[in-house]
Amino acid sequence: MKFKTAAFALLLSSLGLFSSCQDDISNQGGSLVDGEVTIIVDSIPTNIEAKSIIRPAYDARSTTKLVGRVEVPEYGKLDCSFLASMYPSASLNIPDSITAEKIDSLRLVFFVPRKSLTGDSLAPQQLSVYRLNKQLPADITNSADPTQYYSEADIIGSKSYTLSMLGAGDSTFKHSPNIRIPIKLPKESAIELYNAYKNDPELFQWPQNLAQKFPGIYVKQTFGNGCIANVSQVAMLLYYQTMRNAYFKNPETDSMEYRPQVFRDSTCLMISSPEVTSSNVIRFNMSQTLTSMVNAGKNVITTPGGYTIDMRFPAKEILERYYAANHGRLTVVSSLSIDIPADPIENDYGINPPPYLLMVKTSELADFFQNNKIPDSKTSFYAPYDSANKRYIFPTLRDYILDFIKDGKTPTQEDMEFSLVPVAITTESVDNYGTTTTYVTKCSNYISGPSMTELHLDRAIVNFTYSKQVID
Numbered sequence: 244m245k246f247k248t249a250a251f252a253l254l255l256s257s258l259g260l261f262s263s264c265q266d267d268i269s270n271q272g273g274s275l276v277d278g279e280v281t282i283i284v285d286s287i288p289t290n291i292e293a294k295s296i297i298r299p300a301y302d303a304r305s306t307t308k309l310v311g312r313v314e315v316p317e318y319g320k321l322d323c324s325f326l327a328s329m330y331p332s333a334s335l336n337i338p339d340s341i342t343a344e345k346i347d348s349l350r351l352v353f354f355v356p357r358k359s360l361t362g363d364s365l366a367p368q369q370l371s372v373y374r375l376n377k378q379l380p381a382d383i384t385n386s387a388d389p390t391q392y393y394s395e396a397d398i399i400g401s402k403s404y405t406l407s408m409l410g411a412g413d414s415t416f417k418h419s420p421n422i423r424i425p426i427k428l429p430k431e432s433a434i435e436l437y438n439a440y441k442n443d444p445e446l447f448q449w450p451q452n453l454a455q456k457f458p459g460i461y462v463k464q465t466f467g468n469g470c471i472a473n474v475s476q477v478a479m480l481l482y483y484q485t486m487r488n489a490y491f492k493n494p495e496t497d498s499m500e501y502r503p504q505v506f507r508d509s510t511c512l513m514i515s516s517p518e519v520t521s522s523n524v525i526r527f528n529m530s531q532t533l534t535s536m537v538n539a540g541k542n543v544i545t546t547p548g549g550y551t552i553d554m555r556f557p558a559k560e561i562l563e564r565y566y567a568a569n570h571g572r573l574t575v576v577s578s579l580s581i582d583i584p585a586d587p588i589e590n591d592y593g594i595n596p597p598p599y600l601l602m603v604k605t606s607e608l609a610d611f612f613q614n615n616k617i618p619d620s621k622t623s624f625y626a627p628y629d630s631a632n633k634r635y636i637f638p639t640l641r642d643y644i645l646d647f648i649k650d651g652k653t654p655t656q657e658d659m660e661f662s663l664v665p666v667a668i669t670t671e672s673v674d675n676y677g678t679t680t681t682y683v684t685k686c687s688n689y690i691s692g693p694s695m696t697e698l699h700l701d702r703a704i705v706n707f708t709y710s711k712q713v714i715d
Contacts, residue, residue: 286704286705286706286707287557287560287561287564287704287705287706287707288702288703288704289557289560289703289704289705290700290701290702290703291554291555291556291557291700291701291703292554292555293542293552293553293554293555293698293700294542294552294553294554295537295541295542295543295544295550295551295552296550296551296552296553297549297550297551298548298551299386299548300384300385300386301384301385301548301612301688302384302385302612302613302687302688303383303384303385303522303523303524303525303547303548303688303690304383304520304521304522304523304687305521305523305667305687305688305690305691306475306517307473307474307475307690307691308325308327308462308473308474308475308477308515308521308523309323309324309325309471309472309473309474309523309525309547309690309691309692310323310324310325310370310462310463310464310471310472310474311323311360311361311362311368311464311467311470311471311472312464312467312468312469312470312471313361313362313468313469313470313471313592313693314468314469315530315590315591315592315594315693316530316532316590317530317532317533317588317589317590317594317695318529318530318532318533318545318588318590318592318594318693318695319527319528319529319530319533319549320526320527320528321471321525321526321527321528321547321693322464322525322526322527323464323471323523323524323525323526323547324389324461324462324463324464324523324524325461325462325474325521325522325523325524326375326379326383326387326389326392326459326460326461326521326522326524327459327460327461327462327477327515327519327520327521327522328378328379328450328454328458328459328515328519328520328521329450329453329457329459329460329477329479329513329514329515329516329519330450330453330513330514330515330516330518330519331446331447331448331449331450331452331453331512331513332447332510332511332512332513333447333448334444334447335437335440335441335510335512336510336511337481337483337485337508337510338485340485341483341485343434343437343438345483345484345485346430346433346434346437346481346482346483347433347482347483347484347507348427348428348430348433348482349427349428349429349430349432349433349436349479349480349481349482350425350426350427350428350479350480350482351372351399351400351425351426351428351460351477351478351479351480352423352424352425352426352477352478352479352480353370353423353424353425353426353462353472353474353476353477354421354422354423354474354475354476354477354478355406355421355422355423355424355472355473355474355475356420356421356422356473356475357419357420357421357422359472359473359475359691360406360470360471360472360473360692361470361471361592361593361594361692361693362469362470362471362592363469363470364405364406364407364470365405365407366405366406366467366468366469366470367403367404367405367466367467368403368404368405368406368464368466368467368470368472369401369402369403369404369464369465369466369467370401370402370404370424370426370462370463370464370465371398371400371401371462371463371464371465372398372399372400372401372426372460372461372462373393373394373395373397373398373399373460373461373462373463374393374397374399374457374458374459374460375392375393375397375458375459375460375461376392376393376394376397376458377391377392377458378454378455378458378459379392379458379459379520379521379522380520381520383520383522384522385522385523385524385525385547385548385690387522387524389461389463389524392458392459392461393461399428399429399432399460400426400427400428400429401426401465402424402425402426403466404424406422406470406472407422421475428479433481433482436457436479436481436512437481439456440512447513450518450519453513454519457513459519459520459521460477462474462477463524471692471693473691473692476514476515477514477515478511478513478514478515479511479512479513479514480509480510480511480512481509481510481511481512482507482508482509483507483508483509483510484505484506484507484508485505485506485507485508486503486504486505486506487503487504487506488501488502488503488504489501489502489503489504489506491504523547523690525547525548525690527545527547527548527549529545529549529550532588533545533549533550533588533695536697537550541697542697542698542699542700543588543695543696543697543698544596544597544600544663544665544694544695544696544698545693545694545695546597546665546688546689546690546692546693546694546695547688547689547690547691547692547693548690549695551662551663551664551665552662552663552698552700553605553660553661553662553663554660554661554662554663554700555656555659555660555661556581556659556660556661557659557705558643558644558647558654558658558659559653559654559659561579561644561705561707562644562647562648562653562654564707565648565707565709568711574709574710574711575709575710576641576644576645576648576707576708576709577641577708577709577710578638578641578706578707578708579640579641579643579644579705579706579707579708580636580637580638580639580640580705580706581602581636581637581640581703581704581705581706582634582635582636582703582704582705582706583626583634583635583636583637583698583699583700583703584633584634584698584699584702584703585628585633585634585635585696585697585698585699586633586696586697586699587633587695587696588695588696588697590695592693594693594694594695595630595694595696596628596630596694596695596696597628597665597666597689597694597696598627598628598667598668598689598694599625599626599627599628599665599666599667599668599689600625600626600628600635600663600664600665600666601618601623601624601625601662601663601664601665601666601686602623602624602625602626602637602661602662602663603618603622603623603624603661603662603664604622604623604657604658604660604661604662605657605660605661605662606657606660607622607623608662608664611623611686612687612688615685615687616686617683617684617685617686618683618686620639620640620641620642620643621642621643621646622643624637624639624640624643625637625666625668625683625686626638627668628696635698644707663698664688665688665689665694666686666687666688666689667685667686667687667688667689667690667691668683668685668686669683669684669685669686670682670683670684671684
């Protein structure tokens with residue numbers, strides 16, 4: 244569709260009227276403004292060539308760690324566990340008066356943000372924790388074999404639990420943002436770590452030093468089905484006994500007395516952290532429903548892992564239309580976007596489309612995640628899922644097409660090959676003189692839980708807006 248800009252037409256009209264009323268003003272330079280500006284909004288329904296493919300190995304390093312199992316008829320079977328190195332506290336942070344005899348116990352505490360789960364929160368579960376016998380490599384992926392890093396004989400604790408807070412008190416239920424799963428570890432391990440802190444403090448100054456003595460943990464579900472937890476953090480807490488003065492009610496005299504009492508206190512020895520290596524171990528057997536959809540030519544995306552989509556973006560066709568409409572004219576490209584309809588795949592577990600999709604040149608996909616890049620709006624872009632209108636819109640493709648226009652080159656097949664991958668986006672907003680600018684600070688594979696969607700690339704719409712000026 245074409246629109247003549249009313250403001251520009253009005254400007255030309257007023258210039259002509261002004262000239263006719265004042266004959267003494269020169270018309271020199273009038274030809275620089277005489278002409279017509281047309282804004283073209285080209286909406287191109289496009290049947291984009293695409294196919295769903297499986298990338299078996301991908302970067303599953305994340306601050307979110309998954310543990311549990313679900314089996315959903317429309318989705319498939321998902322089994323999640325994780326390997327994690329630990330980040331040490333630089334000091335023991337307990338009074339010097341505390342000796343090994345006063346060490347009480349050692350616990351691993353798993354923090355699961357409330358509502359951060361998939362499945363039935365009341366389903367009974369059990370997880371087990373194993374001590375690693377080998378350091379984790381920095382390039383570990385989701386397909387890692389955990390048996391290369393641990394032995395079943397190295398179990399250090401297990402715990403039965405549910406992810407419900409029905410048994411919590413009113414205060415805990417109201418104020419606690421996390422569900423905690425504590426696992427008591429052998430007291431011998433508590434004494435061992437306490438002595439290590441006292442005798443060799445250098446061991447805990449750097450994660451590399453700690454990994455030599457304590458490479459990390461492997462956590463897997465050993466009982467239960469129907470629920471997957473998102474573990475935001477794992478902390479190892481050392482509990483000890485200490486003496487403090489406090490008021491105490493003497494039952495014999497019914498009076499308050501201020502005297503020493505034994506209290507139980509704790510300190511954090513180490514935590515899971517983005518600064519050290521950890522990786523989800525994900526085993527996803529897709530359902531026959533998804534497989535049949537893909538075999539029928541439908542475009543399906545799933546997480547964690549499973550299907551992504553490779554597609555051919557029609558840059559060549561867009562440029563042909565652009566050049567055909569603008570031969571010999573001055574043009575300014577305003578915007579280029581693509582609108583992709585996306586439907587949820589019906590299920591009873593609340594499995595929805597992923598919150599964001601990354602559109603990145605296929606030739607740059609591996610490098611994008613390996614080097615922790617963020618979308619640059621030239622060869623990589625991102626779009627949030629619009630649940631109200633059931634679509635992903637990538638609005639910032641202008642610079643991608645401008646590179647071809649400026650250089651006058653024709654896109655190669657590699658230039659037009661893109662991958663659509665579910666991602667997690669982290670943003671940061673900056674206020675500056677009354678305006679707020681939002682920046683993307685992190686883009687990683689989306690592995691926070693199961694998701695699935697069908698993209699209708701046969702009904703995708705490319706919106707291309709530019710203006711052209713004809714000089715008289």
